[in-house]
Amino acid sequence: MGVADTGADTIGDTWETALAAALLGADRAPAGAAATPWGEVDSGADPGGALLGRLAGHGVHHLAGSGFAAEVLVPAEPRAAAGPECPPAAAARLALLLAGGGRDRLREWCDLAATAGTRAPPWLLPALAGHRSDLAGAVGRIAGAELAWLDRACGDGTDEADGAPSADWLEGTPAERRAAFADFRMRDPEAARAALEAGFRAEKAEMRQTLVATLEVGLSEADAPFLETCLDDRSSGVRATAQRLLPSLTRSLLASRMAVRATAALAVTAKTKLLGGTAHTLVVTLPEESPTLARDGVEPRPYARQGGGTRALLLQEILAAAPLHALGEHPPRLWIELALRSEWADPVFEGLFAAIRRERDADWARALAEVLGEAHAGRLSGIRRTNPLREKWARAAALLPAPDWERLVEEAFRGGEAEIVLPHLSHGPAAFSARFTAAHLDWLAAVTRGPRADRDALAKTWLIDRLADRAFPGEDEAASAAAILARLPEDADERLRGQVARLAETLELRAAMRREFGPPITAGESARG
Incomplete structure (x- = not known):
């Protein structure tokens, strides 16, 4: 009995010292902590390896008394490499972003890694797993297979090798069923819709609405007859979803x-x-x-x-x-x-705005922007130049293809009227070309060194903060933003100074992220890399 008590005390003491080492640092482990009831853990001179070995031993000791059948305790399948790991500098950046670097930058890092054909390092997979819901597509492209392997190794994964949800969309939680049906829909739109129609009436109202909304994946004219029947569904949510999808057909x-x-x-x-x-x-x-x-x-x-x-x-x-x-x-x-x-x-x-936006009709968009632009310039008889008309023109211009919108706004830059430029910059594409970014920064430099009234109007719009995300993130652009900050007049408003400082900091960060993946991007590439 005394031997048993001594062993229990020894194991308890060892676990406490191992826990203390994990919290304080492996190199600061209490003296004599390497001794364990199952013998020495040989890890050379590496205190971190010794700590991991001791913790693994405690895990085995715990499982030994858990009552699991022998066939349950089998090694996990080997993890197949899904691609080369990202460079060490990029991995270090990812660790910083996961520690609190912002959702937008994390998504951008994932997109850069996917473009470079690299994967996240294994030691950051657990932290990345926490972003599978809010950044599902971005994380899946650079760690999907690895996270699926990790799920299976922990006993809560799916049977799919690539980590995709089960193809059986008839089972699981609503979120799992939606994901599985979306996958089915991407692979075979016709078969997916036919399968949905077959058992549609037996579904609960909320599930019917969810599945009908998923028809947006691969939506085509072939879906119109089924959606037409949904207009008479007893669920208002189903009816509203069909009413939203049908105008696109x-x-x-x-x-x-x-x-x-x-x-x-x-x-x-x-x-x-x-x-x-x-x-x-x-x-x-x-x-x-x-x-x-x-x-x-x-x-x-x-x-x-x-x-x-x-x-x-x-x-x-x-x-x-x-x-x-x-x-x-x-x-x-x-x-x-x-x-x-x-x-x-x-x-x-x-x-008309809604219809043109839905159909993405370039001819209608150009006509709308041209007519409203002429009206604002006073070239249409009987039309007064007003602030609402200017806002309509800016919204119409935002419906243009991105290159057309950029040319229109560059012309406004040359005109130098901030009251015209600012409404246009409030709309437009999410990412700018290198050429337009350079023109935008030149205009920004001129405004920040111009009359105080123009500087104050610019600061109130918060467009500089938006520029940080939309600008082409090259080395020259980051340097231009830093130069604008350095040359701000001494009497510049603190709000404007803070916005320009954030712009310079963000562009430098985005440029650095690209350097860490390899050669710098060229002016022909998109701002999102």
């Missing part, structure tokens, strides 16, 4: 109904002038509420009822859901010019 029955409603609401009349030529007028017929409109998702909102704008909102939502080919009888420019002169300009433009 410009040949669907819903799109056809919206096209008829749009042409009934908007019409162009022509009248010959006395001195020749033709005068066009936009005739607007505001729609009425109806059950069929409500079925298609067009119904007044409570705030519209209170404000007296119910029918105007119905017009806006019809145009937003209607295919642009419904207005194909006349060129886009004519519709836009006439809408500017209409008393119903606001709902018409809001509806």
